[in-house]
Structures are given as structure tokens and as C-alpha cells.
Amino acid sequence: MTIDNKLPYTVAFADELHADGIALARRLFQRVLLHTDPDYRDWIEEADGICNRAKVIPTADLKASKRLRVLSKQGVGVDTVDLKACREKGITVCNTPGINAEAVAELSLGLALSLSRRISELDRRARAGEVNVATTVMGHSLFGKTIGIVGMGNIGRQTAEKFKNACSCSVIAYDPYAPQEAWTASGKGGALPHTRVNTIEEMLGEVDILSLHLPLTPSTKGLVGRAMFDKMKKGAILLNASRGGIVDEQALYEALKSRTIYGAALDALETEPPTKEAYGTNLYTLPNVLITPHIGAATHEIQALSARVVVEQLSLLLTGQTIDNIVP
Numbered sequence: 001m002t003i004d005n006k007l008p009y010t011v012a013f014a015d016e017l018h019a020d021g022i023a024l025a026r027r028l029f030q031r032v033l034l035h036t037d038p039d040y041r042d043w044i045e046e047a048d049g050i051c052n053r054a055k056v057i058p059t060a061d062l063k064a065s066k067r068l069r070v071l072s073k074q075g076v077g078v079d080t081v082d083l084k085a086c087r088e089k090g091i092t093v094c095n096t097p098g099i100n101a102e103a104v105a106e107l108s109l110g111l112a113l114s115l116s117r118r119i120s121e122l123d124r125r126a127r128a129g130e131v132n133v134a135t136t137v138m139g140h141s142l143f144g145k146t147i148g149i150v151g152m153g154n155i156g157r158q159t160a161e162k163f164k165n166a167c168s169c170s171v172i173a174y175d176p177y178a179p180q181e182a183w184t185a186s187g188k189g190g191a192l193p194h195t196r197v198n199t200i201e202e203m204l205g206e207v208d209i210l211s212l213h214l215p216l217t218p219s220t221k222g223l224v225g226r227a228m229f230d231k232m233k234k235g236a237i238l239l240n241a242s243r244g245g246i247v248d249e250q251a252l253y254e255a256l257k258s259r260t261i262y263g264a265a266l267d268a269l270e271t272e273p274p275t276k277e278a279y280g281t282n283l284y285t286l287p288n289v290l291i292t293p294h295i296g297a298a299t300h301e302i303q304a305l306s307a308r309v310v311v312e313q314l315s316l317l318l319t320g321q322t323i324d325n326i327v328p
């Protein structure tokens with residue numbers, strides 16, 4: 001600590017993080033640089049730590065950094081971080097797994113409800129003054145349906161629980177790496193007798209909803225494509241609130257256009273943020289697609305909490321302490 005009781009470090013915010021995190025950083029650290037500040041570029045010379053959310057920090061900047069020791073990332077996915085460059089520079093990377101889980105699970109349930117009950121479509125049509133829409137349009141119930149979860153980490157497990165508790169859905173799940181408790185225990189008491197399968201293919205013909213909760217890695221890139229859509233039920237919907245690159249978007253477009261599957265709700269796309277050019281092409285033109293701009297964790301509560309954790313973890317690591325959430 002220095003005379004003003006602040007840690008003698010400069011910390012940069014590369015991205016928009018919740019004001020609670022920034023306020024905490026201002027209380028803890030001697031200098032805080034926001035990406036909107038004119039002197040933000042100083043971070044390369046001066047920052048000991050950097051807080052980030054979704055921005056890709058250029059590899060050249062990481063390599064050029066003079067003092068950077070810790071990159072503290074909000075959220076669980078680290079596909080936007082050049083981990084190799086960080087490793088080579090001795091920069092420790094940490095994230096905030098688990099904190100987002102409830103919010104992403106809530107969104108997944110919301111997307112499924114909106115798609116199957118056609119909520120956003122009918123909202124648009126009601127505003128456009130279409131009459132008798134309520135009597136001429138029908139959706140599908142979620143009650144009693146079967147959801148297939150791919151990836152039983154924190155988010156996949158919460159999603160399973162939400163669909164089961166809210167809509168009495170049966171759960172089939174695939175995750176070769178998840179620990180035993182993922183299959184038998186719920187967070188809120190009571191057993192969750194999920195059916196476990198050894199391959200994704202095994203569940204495809206059974207599920208009404210296929211929900212993806214995986215990281216984007218070389219082995220998951222393009223994992224969900226034509227071969228899988230062809231095996232799904234005609235009435236099935238795909239939910240993706242994880243990462244865009246996991247789904248082959250051209251194959252999805254074709255499956256939706258030909259009604260091989262019923263619909264898709266996507267909070268994650270291969271190109272983010274969705275560009276102006278992309279509107280009006282492919283997926284964006286289809287009525288049976290719902291798109292949200294990667295808002296899985298975008299609640300006031302979760303953003304405030306996880307921004308504070310990002311800063312706390314940064315201060316622990318800069319002061320030589322250890323934490324659980326270090327990314328290997």
C-alpha cells in the first residue's frame with residue numbers, strides 16, 4: 001500500500017465493465033485507465049493489470065506491453081484471449097466461471113419460450129396492426145418436452161434445472177468431462193435424474209430442444225452441422241447461448257429454410273457483433289430464427305457482481321495471492 005492506502009498499480013479497463021467494478025478499482029488502485037479515456041493507450045507502457053469482457057486485445061499489444069502481469073476477464077469463455085501470447089509473456093489470465101450461469105440459463109429458457117410460442121414474431125406482427133392474429137397463429141408448448149443439453153458445466157446444469165422445474169422437461173445430456181454430481185444433484189436440493197448419453201448423436205432423435213453449452217475450441221468448431229440437423233426431429237429447435245463458431249451457420253440456414261428443424265434461437269453468432277451487412281442475408285432473413293446480440297450475462301445484477309469479482313481477482317493476483325479461477 002502507498003501513503004493514500006492504494007495499491008501501487010495501474011489498471012486498465014479494455015472494455016465496458018459495470019460501474020461497480022470501476023468504482024472498486026478506483027478505491028483499490030493508484031491509477032485506473034478506461035478504454036474511453038484519451039490516455040488509454042498508456043496501458044501498453046504502464047498497466048500492471050487489465051480488465052476485459054468481450055474485446056479482443058490485439059496480440060501485438062499484449063506482446064508490446066511493458067508491465068502487464070494479469071489479464072482479468074469477465075465471463076467464462078476465453079476464446080477471445082490470445083492465451084499463447086499471454087503465456088509467453090508471463091501474463092496470468094483469470095476468468096469468472098459460474099457467476100453467469102443463472103443468467104445464461106434464464107436466457108436459454110426465455111429464448112426457447114419466445115421461439116416456440118412465437119413471442120417476438122407476434123409482438124412485431126401485433127405492432128404492425130395485424131388483426132385476428134391470436135386466433136390464427138399457434139405455437140408449441142414446452143411443457144413435458146425433452147431437452148438435450150450439450151455441455152454440463154455450470155451453465156448447462158442450470159439450464160437443465162430451469163427447463164425441468166419450469167416446464168417439466170425431461171433432460172438428456174452429453175458431457176464426457178462433467179463430474180458425477182452433474183448427473184445426479186441439483187443446486188437447489190433434490191435429485192435430477194438426467195439421462196446421460198455417450199455421444200451427441202444418441203440424443204438427436206429424442207430431443208425437442210437441443211441446447212449448446214460448450215466452449216469454442218478447435219475441437220468444437222463447426223461441431224453442430226448438417227449431419228446433426230438431419231438426425232433431429234422436424235419439430236426440434238436449436239438453442240445456442242454459448243459460442244457462434246460451434247454451429248455451422250450455412251448448414252443451419254439450410255436446415256431452417258428446408259424446415260429440417262423447426263427453428264433456432266441464437267445468442268451467439270460466428271461474427272459478433274452482428275454487422276449491418278449481415279442483416280438481410282442468410283439467417284437474418286428467416287422467420288424461424290430468433291437472434292439476440294450475446295446478452296446471456298447481460299443483467300444488471302450479474303454484470304455488477306462479476307465486474308467486482310474481476311477487479312478483486314486482479315488485486316489478489318497482483319499482490320501475490322492465489323485464486324481458483326486461473327486459466328491454464
Ligand SMILES: O=CC(=O)O
Pocket residue numbers: 074075076077078100296297
Ligand atoms: O459469453 C460470455 C462468457 O464468456 O461468459
